Amino acid sequence: MRNIHQSNIDFESHYRNCVNGKGEPTKSQLLSCIDTLLSLYQQYNTLGNQRALYRLPLLLATDIAPATKKTLKMLYDERMARNGAPGRNVYDKLLEAAAMTCPFCGHGIPTTLDHYLSKGIEQYPELSIAPNNLVPACKDCNHAKGTHVPSNIEDQYWHPYFENADQYLWLGARLEYSLSQEVTVTYFVSGAITDADIKNRIEFQFNSLRLNRLYSKQAATEISGIEPLLRNTTFPSEGADGIRQYAIEQANARSSVHQNSWQAALYRCLASDTQFHRMDWIL
Ligand SMILES: [Zn+2]
Numbered sequence: 001m002r003n004i005h006q007s008n009i010d011f012e013s014h015y016r017n018c019v020n021g022k023g024e025p026t027k028s029q030l031l032s033c034i035d036t037l038l039s040l041y042q043q044y045n046t047l048g049n050q051r052a053l054y055r056l057p058l059l060l061a062t063d064i065a066p067a068t069k070k071t072l073k074m075l076y077d078e079r080m081a082r083n084g085a086p087g088r089n090v091y092d093k094l095l096e097a098a099a100m101t102c103p104f105c106g107h108g109i110p111t112t113l114d115h116y117l118s119k120g121i122e123q124y125p126e127l128s129i130a131p132n133n134l135v136p137a138c139k140d141c142n143h144a145k146g147t148h149v150p151s152n153i154e155d156q157y158w159h160p161y162f163e164n165a166d167q168y169l170w171l172g173a174r175l176e177y178s179l180s181q182e183v184t185v186t187y188f189v190s191g192a193i194t195d196a197d198i199k200n201r202i203e204f205q206f207n208s209l210r211l212n213r214l215y216s217k218q219a220a221t222e223i224s225g226i227e228p229l230l231r232n233t234t235f236p237s238e239g240a241d242g243i244r245q246y247a248i249e250q251a252n253a254r255s256s257v258h259q260n261s262w263q264a265a266l267y268r269c270l271a272s273d274t275q276f277h278r279m280d281w282i283l
Contacts, residue, residue, distance in 0.1 A: 001158040001165035001205060002103040002258070009090055009131040011041050018079035018087040018129055026071060033064040037126050044117075045132060048162040053117065054150035059126055073125035080129050081113070087129060098136030103160035104145070105209050106261060107218065108138025116159055118147040135160050144209050154200040157208075168193055170202050171260040173219070173269040175276055183276070185219035185266060187212045215262035222266060230279060240277035247271035 015037065019030045040059065047053045061069060080087035094113055102108040114137035119128035127133040137145070150156040158165045172190040175183050189206050193199040206212070230243050251267035258264060270276050 001202065001260070002101065002106055002160060003164035003166065004097050004103050004136065004160040006161040007094060007097060007131050009093065011130050011132075012038055014087060014090050014131065015129060018075055018085075021086060022079075025066075029067040030071065030075075033067045033126075036063055037130075040126055041130050041132075044127065044130065048132065048159055051156070051159075051163060052153070053159065054152055054156055056117065056124070058123070064126065069121045069125040073119050073121060073128050076115075076119060076128040090129075090131065091134075094131060094134050095136050098160075102138035102141055103135065104137055104141040104157065104205070105211060105214060106258065107214060108140055110136035110138055112137055112139055112142050114142045114145055116157070118149050120147045120149075123147065123149050132161050140214075141209055148208075153197055155204050156201060157205050158201065165198075165202055166258060166260055168198065168202075169259050170199075171262070171265040173215075173262075173265040175269060175273050177275065183223060185216050185223070185269070187215045187219075187262065187265060215265075218262050219266045222263070240274070240279070243277045243279065244271060247276075 012034065015034065016031070019027055021027075022030065036059070040056075044053065044056055047056055064072070079085050080091050082088065085091075091113060095110060098110040100109060102110045104114070113134040115124075115128065116133050116135050117124040117127055119125050124133070145157065148155075148157070170190050170193055171187060173185050173187045175185060177183050189199065189203045193202070230246070247267050247270035251264060251271045254261055254264035254267055
């Protein structure tokens with residue numbers, strides 16, 4: 001639920017570039033509806049800034065005729081995503097903006113562009129190549145989002161170009177110890193967020209993308225990775241106090257980068273769990 005700097009790519013020139021080279025009459029049909037598409041894109045950006053994209057109207061076939069929804073949808077695959085396509089440079093530029101982390105899960109590597117509002121025929125094919133509707137994502141998030149289109153304020157994924165959930169401290173974690181001395185980490189959306197709409201949206205995304213499952217696996221690997229270090233800790237003191245100090249240092253460092261990363265939440269949890277400091281869970 002991280003923010004990505006919005007590109008300055010102009011939709012109209014990108015659209016014209018993608019449409020040029022199409023045969024007639026398709027090219028003329030696609031150019032004839034350009035004002036309608038630009039108007040929809042303007043509304044998209046306005047509602048995006050208002051966190052209200054669920055209110056974006058669906059266009060009718062007659063709104064874009066003689067162009068068709070199918071042709072508009074196919075522009076993405078044929079004229080933008082495919083290697084060598086005229087719009088591929090825009091595809092690559094948008095993908096690079098995410099650096100190394102998927103903004104939806106905050107963990108995966110972005111290898112694809114997700115249509116924030118689906119380009120499905122019954123949804124928003126008119127925005128299939130609209131820059132602000134194309135968000136870098138990892139494959140798992142892209143797959144999990146599927147053809148989702150929000151129907152109300154609470155089932156809207158956080159839009160990385162318009163908003164940033166990282167301004168709220170929303171991710172929590174707790175340790176659970178089994179009788180076989182294994183420790184598991186469970187993640188949850190913190191109850192500290194008082195705004196119900198914001199909390200519900202975060203929970204919607206957290207559950208839809210199965211982030212507890214993703215983060216919990218990473219945390220298990222992290223704990224087993226630091227276990228040898230904890231057994232021999234002398235920093236800054238030995239034993240339980242040294243482990244607590246180590247966890248605090250890690251929590252502060254990780255939180256200063258992204259306070260809702262699974263690492264930050266994990267170390268905050270480790271810093272406050274006295275049973276963990278005693279190390280009796282691995283003895
Ligand atoms: Zn992801």
